[in-house]
Amino acid sequence: MSASPRIAAVDTTAPGFPGRRFEIPASAPLRLDSGVELGPVTVAYQSYGTLNADKSNAVLVCHALTGDQFVADHHPVTGKPGWWETIIGPGKLLDTERYFVICANVLGGCMGSTGPKDTNPSTGKPWGLEFPVITIGDMVKAQARLIDHLGIEKLFCVIGGSMGGMQVLEWVSAYPERVFAAVPVATSYRHSAQNIAFHEVGRQAIMADPDWHGGAYQLAGVTPHRGLAVARMAAHITYLSETALHRKFGRRLQNRAQLSYGFDADFQVESYLRHQGSTFVDRFDANSYLYITRAMDYFDLQAEHGGSLAEAFTGTKTRFCVVSFTSDWLFPTSESRALVHALNAAAANVSFVEIVSDKGHDAFLLDEPEFHSVLGGFLNGAAEHRGLKFG
Amino acid sequence: MTDPRVLPVAAQARPRATIRVDLKAIAEMIEPGxxxxxxxxxxxxLLDYLAHEKRVDARGIEISQAGVNACVAQGLSVVQGDADTDLKDYPTGGFDYAILSQTLQATSDPKAVVGELVRIARRAIVSFPNFGVWHVRLKLLLGGRMPVTDTLSAAWYETPNIHLCTIDDFVDLCGTLGVSIEKAMVLDSQGRPRSLAAPGRLANLLGEQGLFVLRRRG
Known part of the structure; x- marks a missing residue:
């Protein structure tokens, strides 16, 4: 891990930072679940393809905890391909020659949408911990305002994995008339105790870093990069599986023939995790990490509906495709199954597939042919029912 | 990486004009829409046929994941699930028809399953292999071994069919459950409906399969 101090990772307000912006004005602020009114709010988003004449071909992609709006083009900071470029693009599964694909950075994020690193208009200083605690519901409210702004009454599909899947479920529950098809992938209707526990480890790592300064690190001209890197390292383990880790690294040593009898990264897996941690801090804000993990922890669609998850979907006309992966222990199949049972109880039109994969939670981002074949079939079937015609 | 546009054959929409004869017999009982x-x-x-030929809102439950994935990949609404455990989730009267084709004998509690079928749907359509058909009786009587037939093709030690019954047994079960038999017919070894008035002693002797339309009494 690099010991050199890093100043604020990315200036998303700089001229030339790519992407589109939509502003929710202070005159019509977002009413957050906490009761706070927040405005103005910037929603940074990317779009791909063209909205058709009757505005029926829009697909909203919701990103995961550390994802962002650069779903299908090169990332402006890392230079890497978009995080879901395997399935989104011209001629791909989510064919941007057919669909108008939108992906927005979540509220509280750090890639251009309003978050804790931005300036608090009432103080002129960075929000830091004065930023209001946000929820998955608040993220979706901000997205809905963007969709209003784009003039789209009903989305053809809302799709996302992990925290993105939570947003999908929130969309269907909060705006049942506005989602024709929903694809929650590798996700849950509520964050489990184990998941909250892992998040707490990450948050404590950040807050234990002296450079965190009670959240006011921007004013101090430093970043809690060591804490954030440790948070990322711990979280990254939960995205993989034991099988995948062992296949990739085993007990192989890193650039050495024998053990060092010290605490260098002897093992490849240590070196890999350190790399994951140190590259993450270049593109992510520590306070955003606190806020977004909190939003996930607070998510409980069942509790929000009086303890009956089926109530969240009463009368739904949305077509669902629920997907889980066998080796995902962060959002295990049992959570998806409970969701499917609730959807069945609501007489929803639901498909549910569990994909065999040993790649853990991250499988949803990877090349999983069976997942892609199922997703393609579902989208084609839904498009047929929606009456979408592609020339 | 594989080209995501090239979906497996199963993933390409291809309405089936023809289906197995016994499934056709079931499809004919279903009102369009x-x-x-x-x-x-x-x-x-059957789902694909109903969706395309009868514009039915068709949903499915399948226990094998491979089956589910193949269904969803062709645009059908199917969940992985088990008739024994998952029917209880469905709301009462949520469907016009619940179909249980060639599956009852493989469930662990057929009595509860039939009860659930008539709860969740206005009508239940149930078909099953008839263990009372003459050649099965003959095989057991003369051979002294568990019968292996076209419809019951697995050996006793590997068969999924753990609750085999005869047409008469099934009629008795419906009586016990207070379920009305709205229609009953038998199918021959090719799955074609035979013009026998089932239930009856002759049906139990000659029918390869029983096919019943049930509804909850009252």
Whole structure:
């Protein structure tokens, strides 16, 4: 891990930072679940393809905890391909020659949408911990305002994995008339105790870093990069599986023939995790990490509906495709199954597939042919029912 | 990486004009435009036929993940699930028809399953191999071994069919459950309906399969 101090990772307000912006004005602020009114709010988003004449071909992609709006083009900071470029693009599964694909950075994020690193208009200083605690519901409210702004009454599909899947479920529950098809992938209707526990480890790592300064690190001209890197390292383990880790690294040593009898990264897996941690801090804000993990922890669609998850979907006309992966222990199949049972109880039109994969939670981002074949079939079937015609 | 546009054959929309004869017999009982749940839908042949030929809102439950994935990949609404455990989730009267084709004998509690079928749907359509058909009786009587036939093709030690019954047994079960038999017919070894008035002693002797339309009494 690099010991050199890093100043604020990315200036998303700089001229030339790519992407589109939509502003929710202070005159019509977002009413957050906490009761706070927040405005103005910037929603940074990317779009791909063209909205058709009757505005029926829009697909909203919701990103995961550390994802962002650069779903299908090169990332402006890392230079890497978009995080879901395997399935989104011209001629791909989510064919941007057919669909108008939108992906927005979540509220509280750090890639251009309003978050804790931005300036608090009432103080002129960075929000830091004065930023209001946000929820998955608040993220979706901000997205809905963007969709209003784009003039789209009903989305053809809302799709996302992990925290993105939570947003999908929130969309269907909060705006049942506005989602024709929903694809929650590798996700849950509520964050489990184990998941909250892992998040707490990450948050404590950040807050234990002296450079965190009670959240006011921007004013101090430093970043809690060591804490954030440790948070990322711990979280990254939960995205993989034991099988995948062992296949990739085993007990192989890193650039050495024998053990060092010290605490260098002897093992490849240590070196890999350190790399994951140190590259993450270049593109992510520590306070955003606190806020977004909190939003996930607070998510409980069942509790929000009086303890009956089926109530969240009463009368739904949305077509669902629920997907889980066998080796995902962060959002295990049992959570998806409970969701499917609730959807069945609501007489929803639901498909549910569990994909065999040993790649853990991250499988949803990877090349999983069976997942892609199922997703393609579902989208084609839904498009047929929606009456979408592609020339 | 594989080209995501090239979907497996199963993923390409191809309405099936022809289906197995016994499934056709079931399809003919279904009113167009209704809501149907096919339990044990296999590769989705009947669902696909109903969706395309009868504009039915067709849903399925299938126990094998490979079957489910193949169904969803062709655009059908199917969940992985088990007739024994998952029917209880469905709301009462949520469907016009619940179909259980060639699956009852493989469930662990057929009595509860039949009860659930008539709860969740206005009508239940149930078909099953008839263990009372003459050649099965003959095989057991003369051979002294568990019969292996076209419809019951697995050996005793590997068969999924753990609750085999005869047409008469099934009629008795319906009586015990207070379920009305709205229609009953038998199918021959090719799955073609035979013009026998079932239930009856002759049906139990000659029918290869029983096919029943049930509804909850009252």
């Amino acid at each position: 209704t809501r149907v749940l096919d339990i044990g839908c296999g590769d989705g042949a």
